[in-house]
Every structure is written in structure tokens, then in C-alpha cells.
Amino acid sequence: xxxxxxxxxxxVAKRGQDVALRCDPISGHVSLFWYQQALGQGxxxxxYFQNEAQLDKSGLPSDRFFAERxxxxxxxxxxxxxxxxxxxxxxxxxxxxxxxFSYEQYFGPGTxxxxx
Amino acid sequence: xQSVTQLDSQVPVFEEAPxxxxxxxxxxxxxxxxxxxxxxNQGLQLLLKYLSGSTLVKGINGFEAEFNKSQTxxxxxxxxxHISDTAEYFCAVSDTDNNDMRFGAGTxxxxxx
Numbered sequence: 023x024x025x026x027x028x029x030x031x032x033x034v035a036k037r038g039q040d041v042a043l044r045c046d047p048i049s050g051h052v053s054l055f056w057y058q059q060a061l062g063q064g065x066x067x068x069x070y071f072q073n074e075a076q077l078d079k080s081g082l083p084s085d086r087f088f089a090e091r092x093x094x095x096x097x098x099x100x101x102x103x104x105x106x107x108x109x110x111x112x113x114x115x116x117x118x119x120x121x122x123f124s125y126e127q128y129f130g131p132g133t134x135x136x137x138x
Numbered sequence: 139x140q141s142v143t144q145l146d147s148q149v150p151v152f153e154e155a156p157x158x159x160x161x162x163x164x165x166x167x168x169x170x171x172x173x174x175x176x177x178x179n180q181g182l183q184l185l186l187k188y189l190s191g192s193t194l195v196k197g198i199n200g201f202e203a204e205f206n207k208s209q210t211x212x213x214x215x216x217x218x219x220h221i222s223d224t225a226e227y228f229c230a231v232s233d234t235d236n237n238d239m240r241f242g243a244g245t246x247x248x249x250x251x
Contacts, residue, residue: 025181026181057241062243062244063243063244064142064144064228064230064241064242064243064244065182065228065241066241067238067239067240078238113181113182115181115182126184126187127184127239128181129174129181129182129183130181131179131180131181132181
């Protein structure tokens with residue numbers, strides 16, 4: 023079956039532009055997670071959803087970052103007024119169960135954002 | 139909060155040789171432990187996980203890991219590697235009491251012919 027998909031795969035933005043990154047989780051998966059992976063680093067947690075509810079957004083680095091999942095399926099991560107330090111790969115993952123890391127997360131291929 | 143240290147950023151090894159990728163964690167409470175693999179231009183794929191029970195965990199592609207609570211380690215091993223095992227490997231830990239997963243910085247495994 024289809025896995026987690028993300029679009030676009032690559033995005034180049036000029037500093038100050040707004041960007042929107044999309045995640046399509048595996049159909050029926052309850053939980054959805056966003057991570058930021060800087061070059062040469064491991065993924066860092068940003069936020070997660072259980073269905074349409076955003077249960078934790080403590081990892082969002084600033085109020086320029088905003089995530090939503092209005093219908094409990096597709097999610098969008100929006101970054102306003104992008105800065106160079108926002109350059110990273112943004113990973114989305116979904117899980118079939120309630121929010122718990124004892125269950126496997128399925129990752130998408132990521133969106134590589136480059137801010138010039 | 140928990141944290142993860144992967145002691146080797148790069149591990150070169152010849153094909154058919156054994157390999158061990160090291161991972162140490164810190165946490166004041168019980169944890170779940172994971173190893174993920176990331177092939178070029180692909181998403182992370184779960185290799186194996188430790189939740190409870192037997193400390194020796196077997197995963198996909200012939201990998202295994204051993205949870206050592208006294209040494210707070212979760213090293214990944216494979217007795218004989220293939221060229222196709224070349225990838226980035228990430229160790230991750232989550233606190234069983236919350237929903238915060240932390241990843242290590244990764245180990246790049248390069249298998250040479």
C-alpha cells in the first residue's frame with residue numbers, strides 16, 4: 023500500500039517568504055508527527071497530532087511555525103517569514119495507534135527546504 | 139528529559155565483516171529504544187525496537203540490538219554486512235511516560251567491496 027508522502031520534495035525559498043509543506047499520512051493512521059532534521063543531525067521533534075487535535079507543539083522553534091490537520095488526515099506545516107536557520111529536511115511520520123512511541127512510526131521521504 | 143549519544147559519526151567496514159554501531163542513552167525513567175535506517179533520498183525505516191522483555195532484539199535485514207540497562211546502551215550489530223547496508227543509522231529513545239522521542243545524530247555506515 024501507499025506509504026507516507028510529502029510534497030514538495032524540495033523547496034527553495036527566499037528569506038522572508040512563507041512556505042507550506044504538505045504531509046499525506048497512511049490512510050487511517052491516527053497519529054501524525056513532524057520533525058526537523060538539520061544537516062548532519064538526527065530528527066528533532068516539532069509537533070504531533072492525534073486525529074485533528076494538536077496535542078503537543080512544544081518542539082516548534084518559534085511562533086513563525088504553525089501546523090494543522092483540520093480533518094484528521096492531511097497535515098500542513100507552515101513557516102512564515104522564513105530565515106536561513108530554517109533550512110533543513112522536514113520529516114512527517116504517521117502511526118496507526120493512539121499517540122504513543124511504543125508503536126512504530128512510518129516516515130515520509132521528507133521535504134528539503136533551502137532558504138536563500 | 140532523555141537524550142541519545144551515538145558514539146561514531148562514521149563507520150567504514152568491508153563487505154561480509156561484522157559491524158557494531160554504538161548507542162548510549164540517558165533517562166531517569168523507563169524507556170523505549172529504537173534503531174532506524176535512512177537510505178539516500180528515502181524516509182526513515184524502523185529496523186528494530188525494544189519495548190520490554192528480552193534484552194536481545196532482532197530486526198529486519200539481519201540486524202539485532204541488545205538493551206543493557208546497567209550501561210544504558212542499545213548497540214546495533216550485524217554479523218556480516220552487505221554493500222546494500224550502506225546508509226545512515228539513527229538510534230532513538232522515548233520516555234514511556236511521555237510522547238517525546240529523541241534521536242541521536244546518526245552513524246553513517248559505509249560498506250566497501
